[in-house]
Amino acid sequence: MSASSARVDLDGNPIKPLTICMIGAGGFIGSHLCEKLMSETQHTVLAVDVYNDKIKHLLEPDSLPWAGRIQFHRLNIKNDSRLEGLIKCSDLTVNLAAICTPADYNTRPLDTIYSNFIDALPVVKYCSENNKRLIHFSTCEVYGKTIGSFLPQDSPLRQDPAYYILKEDTSPCIFGSIEKQRWSYACAKQLIERLIYAEGAENGLEFTIVRPFNWIGPRMDFIPGIDGPSEGVPRVLACFSNNLLRREPLKLVDGGESQRTFVYIKDAIEAVHLMIENPARANGHIFNVGNPNNEVTVRQLAEMMTKVYAKVSGEDSIETPTIDVSSKEFYGEGYDDSDKRIPDMTIINKQLGWDPKTSLWDLLESTLTYQHRTYAEAVRQSIAKPLAN
Numbered sequence: 359m360s361a362s363s364a365r366v367d368l369d370g371n372p373i374k375p376l377t378i379c380m381i382g383a384g385g386f387i388g389s390h391l392c393e394k395l396m397s398e399t400q401h402t403v404l405a406v407d408v409y410n411d412k413i414k415h416l417l418e419p420d421s422l423p424w425a426g427r428i429q430f431h432r433l434n435i436k437n438d439s440r441l442e443g444l445i446k447c448s449d450l451t452v453n454l455a456a457i458c459t460p461a462d463y464n465t466r467p468l469d470t471i472y473s474n475f476i477d478a479l480p481v482v483k484y485c486s487e488n489n490k491r492l493i494h495f496s497t498c499e500v501y502g503k504t505i506g507s508f509l510p511q512d513s514p515l516r517q518d519p520a521y522y523i524l525k526e527d528t529s530p531c532i533f534g535s536i537e538k539q540r541w542s543y544a545c546a547k548q549l550i551e552r553l554i555y556a557e558g559a560e561n562g563l564e565f566t567i568v569r570p571f572n573w574i575g576p577r578m579d580f581i582p583g584i585d586g587p588s589e590g591v592p593r594v595l596a597c598f599s600n601n602l603l604r605r606e607p608l609k610l611v612d613g614g615e616s617q618r619t620f621v622y623i624k625d626a627i628e629a630v631h632l633m634i635e636n637p638a639r640a641n642g643h644i645f646n647v648g649n650p651n652n653e654v655t656v657r658q659l660a661e662m663m664t665k666v667y668a669k670v671s672g673e674d675s676i677e678t679p680t681i682d683v684s685s686k687e688f689y690g691e692g693y694d695d696s697d698k699r700i701p702d703m704t705i706i707n708k709q710l711g712w713d714p715k716t717s718l719w720d721l722l723e724s725t726l727t728y729q730h731r732t733y734a735e736a737v738r739q740s741i742a743k744p745l746a747n
Contacts, residue, residue, distance in 0.1 A: 365399070367636045368711065375400040378634070379444045381435055381481060382454030384409045386578045387495070387570075390627045391452070392416055396424040401634075403428045404444050406435070407455075411585075412577050436477050445484040450491045450634065453481050458497065458543070459579070461591030464693050467542040474546035482550070486557045491564040491641070493633055496551050498524065498571040498648065498699050499544040502532040507697040525702040526569065526644040538694035551644070558642060566633050566640045571648025571701045574721055575623030576728035584736050591689075594618075598660055599729045602667040603737040607681040611688045614657030614680070617698040621649035622716035622724070632710040639709045646701035649714035652721070653700055666722045671730050 365373045378395070382388050384407030392413050395401050405413060410430050416422070417430055435441050435455055445451050457466070457473040478494070485492040506521035515521050523529075531548050533541040557563035579596035580586025581603065591597065601608045629647045633640040654662070657680070664679045685693040706712050716724075 365635075368632070368639060369636075373399075373635050375402065376449040376634070377402045377404065377447065379404045379406060379448035379451045380454065381406045381441075381451065382456070382495075383407050383430075384411065384413055385454060386412070386575075387573060387623070387627075388454050389413050389416075389577055390575065390623050391454075391630055392428060394627050394631055395634075396422075396428060398631075399635075401427070404448060405430045406433060406441070406444060408432065408434055435481065441480065442484045442488075445481070445490055446488050448490060450493065451481060451485050452493045452495075452630075452634075453478060454495050455481075456495065456497075456547075459591070459593060460540070460543075461689055463541070463543045464539040465690050467539040470542045471546045474543060475550050478550045479553070482554055482557060482563070485565075486561050486563040489562075489564075491566075491637060492554065493566045493568065493630070493640075494550070494554055495568045495570065496547050496644075497544065498569050498646070498701065499696070500531050500548040500551060500569065501529055501696070501699065502541065502544055503534070503696045504698050505530070505532070519700075522698045523650075523700050523702050524646065526646055526705055529702075534694040540689070540694045564637065564641045566642075567644040568630065568633070569644060569646050569701075570621075570626065571646060571699055572618055572620045573623050573626045573647075574620045575725050576732075578623070578725070581729075581733050581737065583740055584733055594656060594659070595620075595663075595725065598663050599667075599726065599733075602663065602671075602726070603729065603733055604741065605673075605676050607676065607678050608660040608664065609683045609688060610657055610660060610680050611683060612685050612695070613682050614655055614660060616656050616695055617653060617700070618656065618659070619648050619650055619653045619700055620659070620718055620721065621647065621652065621714050622721035625649070625714040625716050629706060629710065629712045632712055636710060643705065643709060645706045645709075646703060647706065647712075648699075648701035648703075649716075649718075650700050650703060651714070652718040654718065662718065663722055663726065666719065667726050667730070670723060670727045671734065 383405035389412035457470050501524045504522040506516045554565050579592035581600050582590045598608045668675050
C-alpha cells in the first residue's frame with residue numbers, strides 16, 4: 359500500500375494527493391512547508407516565487423525521492439498572466455506572498471499596501487472564479503492594539519485576559535491614527551481578509567485564513583550585508599541575530615517593553631499541514647497560529663538570545679549586551695506598535711487538534727545554531743574587509 363493511500367485525515371477519510379499552487383514558496387514559511395509536503399506526503403507543489411534560493415535543495419538533483427512533485431515557476435504575481443493558469447490546474451492555492459518587515463511599513467507604505475492588498479486581489483479572484491480552495495496567510499497584526507492598552511496604567515483590568523487575549527471571532531481590530539503609517543500593513547491585511555470572507559459569503563469561495571504569531575526558525579529573513587541589503591532592517595529575531603553575530607549590543611526599541619509570543623516554524627507548519635488535509639474542518643475559518651506559552655517582552659527575548667548564542671557559539675557575551683533606542687531613531691517617523699500579541703488557541707485546537715510543542719529556549723537554540731553555522735564566518739569576513747582596507 360502506498361504512503362498516500364495509507365494516510366487518513368482527522369475524520370478517518372483517505373487523503374488524496376493534491377496539486378498545490380504555493381505563491382511565495384521561496385520564502386521562509388514556504389520553504390519549510392515545501393519540505394514538509396515533499397518528505398511526508400504525495401502532494402505536488404507548483405512553487406511560485408521570484409527567488410528559489412531557500413528551496414534549491416528541494417529542486418535538485420533529479421534523483422531526489424520527490425523529483426517531479428515540485429516545480430518551480432519564476433514569476434511575479436503583479437504582472438504575469440501565467441498565474442491564473444497555475445491556479446486553474448491546482449486543487450488548492452496557498453498565498454504566502456507579502457511585504458512583512460516592520461521597517462518597511464512606515465518607510466514604504468505604498469509598496470506595503472500594494473503588496474498585501476492590491477497584488478493579492480487577482481489571487482482571490484482567480485480562486486473564486488475557478489472554484490479553487492484558498493489558504494491565505496494574513497498576520498496577527500490585524501488585531502492592532504489591545505483593548506487593555508487604552509486603560510490607565512494602574513488599572514487592574516490590564517491583567518484580565520479578556521482585555522488582551524486575541525480571539526479570531528470576537529476581538530476588535532484597533533489601529534493607530536492615519537499618520538502612523540506603521541499600520542499600513544495591518545490595514546491592508548485586514549482588508550484582504552474582509553474581501554476573502556465576503557467572497558466566501560457571496561460567491562462560495564472555500565477559504566482558510568492563517569494569522570501567524572511570530573513564527574521563528576532557520577532561514578527566517580536575512581542578515582544585512584550577507585544575504586540581504588546592508589541597510590536592511592529585518593524582523594526582531596534576525597535583527598538580534600545580526601547583532602550577536604557582529605558582537606554588537608542588541609537594540610531595544612523603546613526599551614523593549616512590548617510583549618510577544620513566539621512559535622517554532624516546524625510546529626506552525628504542522629498546523630498548516632492539518633489545514634491543507636482537513637478542508638471540512640478548516641474551510642471558512644480564521645486560525646491564530648502561535649504559542650501563548652512562549653510569551654516574553656522583547657527585552658527578555660534579547661536577554662535569552664544572548665545566553666543561547668553564547669552557548670551555541672562558545673563565545674562570551676559582550677560587556678554591554680543591549681542598548682535602548684527610540685522607535686523614531688530605529689524605524690523612522692510614523693512608527694507605532696501594539697503592546698501585546700497573545701493568541702487565543704481555542705478554535706484551532708477544537709477544529710484541528712493542534713497545539714504547539716516547542717519551548718522558547720529550544721526554538722532559539724535550534725535557530726541560533728543555524729544562524730551561527732550559516733553566517734558566522736561570512737560576518738567575520740565582512741567585518742575584516744574594511745579593517746584590511
